[in-house]
Amino acid sequence: MKVFGSSGTRGVANEELTPSFVLRVALAAGTVWDADRVAVARDTRTTGRMLSNAATSGLQSVGMDVDRLGVVPTPGLQSYCEAEGVPGVMITASHNPPEYNGVKLIGADGVELSVAAIERVEEPFLSESAEAVSWAATGTDLEVQGANRRYIADLLESVDRERIADAELTVALDPGHGAGALTSPEFFRRLGCDVVTVNAQADGHFPGRDPEPVAENLEDLGRLVRAADADVGIAHDGDADRAIFFDETGTYIEGDATLAALAEAGLSPGDTTVSAVNVSQRLVDVADRVGADLELTPIGSTRIMTRIRELREAGESVPVAGEGNGGVIFPSYRVNRDGAYTAARFLELLAEDPASAVVAPYGGYDNVRVNVEYDTTRERDRLVAAAADYAESATDAEVTTIDGYRLDYGDAWVLARPSGTEPVVRIYAEATDRARAETLVGEFEDRLQNALASAGEL
Known part of the structure; x- marks a missing residue:
């Protein structure tokens, strides 16, 4: 892959990632996709509208009708694409600083494109061989309302609502001014949790903290957990496809420990889990203890998702996979990272034990x-x-x-x-x-x- 890196393509907006660059990506994708309609969404970044306009123009110019979803988490766009059977373009730089933006391409199954599919898109991009249609065949665009509501409804149908509600949890939430600010507070409240928030205003300048949910950016969340006597703290990145946690004492939980806990809860003997080459020994230990296989890939969600698909097509069971950065994948739900879904699966574990006890077996590193x-x-x-x-x-x-x-x-x-x-x-x-x-x-x-x-x- 020359244009798309380990998780889409990103750069400083209007310098490396210009409207003309995004338009070329859209032209190439629209040329390759066998579809008449496509969805476009963005996170909260200030350059998101400009670049989504460029993507929309490119897609229309090759004859595709465009559903414009506005500001939606990446997993929200993926949910929409799967439900509607259309591919999608997500304008996001995920965890990168505010000056960055980027592009992710989603298939009509709601899953990020595989490595092979991305390379097919790169061919007309690099050769500049995409061709515009005549004026009479150009596509239309439609402002779609309610994509975030549909995404929340999809989430609610996919987790154990009763188990979480019965636990009567207080959740401290930091969506980091990203797209998750429009969905996660409502989602956790509808799960029956009491929710308190920080940095929960959608703002592409990210005034409260940088989008990357690492410990040094999340001190306010730790303080909120302690002040509110919350059971857990949850933080997202800019497009809310990741979740990082604090325990009930306001202590940051390493993402590798969370992944290990979720993996041990989901894996059975003979299963396979997939992670990247920077995998923690915690997951290695879990796979050994459970009797599951561990497959390693180059770093990046695209590589991991591609390998998961290959394994499942070969008949392997892959219940849980992902990286220790909060990007956990539950393939039976969708072969994508989803911060809100991951958080709900972690909340299910808190029905029996406090967060500190849930991750205690995975410390020591x-x-x-x-x-x-x-x-x-x-x-x-x-x-x-x-x-x-x-x-x-x-x-x-x-x-x-x-x-x-x-x-x-x-x-x-x-x-x-x-x-x-x-x-x-x-x-x-x-x-x-x-x-x-x-x-x-x-x-x-x-x-x-x-x-x-x-x-x-x-």
Whole structure:
């Protein structure tokens, strides 16, 4: 994939991701799709309307009628596409900062396009071979009302409402000014929860916090959990396809622990789960304990979803999969990430135990992550080459090169890989001792920073 990275295509709006770029994507997608109608939606970003207008124009120019849904979570668009049997275009940069925007393409089954389908779209994009129809054959556009209500109704039909309502939970919710602000508060209230919120006004400037739901951005949510004596805190990213949690004490729960808890609750012997190459040992332990297989892919929801589809088509049972960033997938519901659905499945677990007890068996690991930024393609190449050299020199580690360079030491692991959406090389590490994880990251980062410095001297 040249245009689409690990989860769609993204860039700084009006610089890298311009209206003309989005129009070209729409032209290419509309040329490839065997459909007369398509849905377009966006998250709350200030450039969303501009770019959704560009997508709509491109789709109409190749003869497609466009359902314009407005501001809707990505899983809300996916729900609409599945129900209507139409493909979709989502204008979102997910967890990226406010200046970014992006494009995700959804199939008529409501699932993000597979790697093969994305590559078919890239062909006319790169060759600029998409052809507009005559003026008389151009498509129309229709403002669709009620897509968010339909999505909430879909969610309510898909979870154990009675179990959650009987638990009489108080939920502290931080949708982070994203599209989930329009759906999640109502959804959790209709599940019978008392809901208190922070950053729950839809605002594409994201004034309360950055869209990425990581611990350093969620201090207000932790305080709200404690102040409201809530049973759980829930945070979303910008397009609400992810969910991150706080326990009843206002303590941040690592996403890897949440994924492990949901996986253990959903997996049976002989099942398969799928995650990315940065998988936590927590999920490895769960798969071993349950007797399930664990398949690894390159990082990114597109890669994971593609592999899930392949496994299910081969007759494998894949009840739960995903990544430790809050992007959990329950294929029997939909082969997509859905923050509200994931949160509801976690609430089902709280019917028996408090959140701290639910995730307690999956502690004991510390995670550290840093980003090494670069400006040019030459610098990126230098960083990747340095990572390869470092991995080759690590004679005491098992090296995996599915995506980047992962070094497994038995008691810990470290991974370096270039991001598919930002100009950074990410370094991740996990160990049972935080100092060990910090050392692994620090040593790898030093090697990359030295390579970056030497690149600047050339």
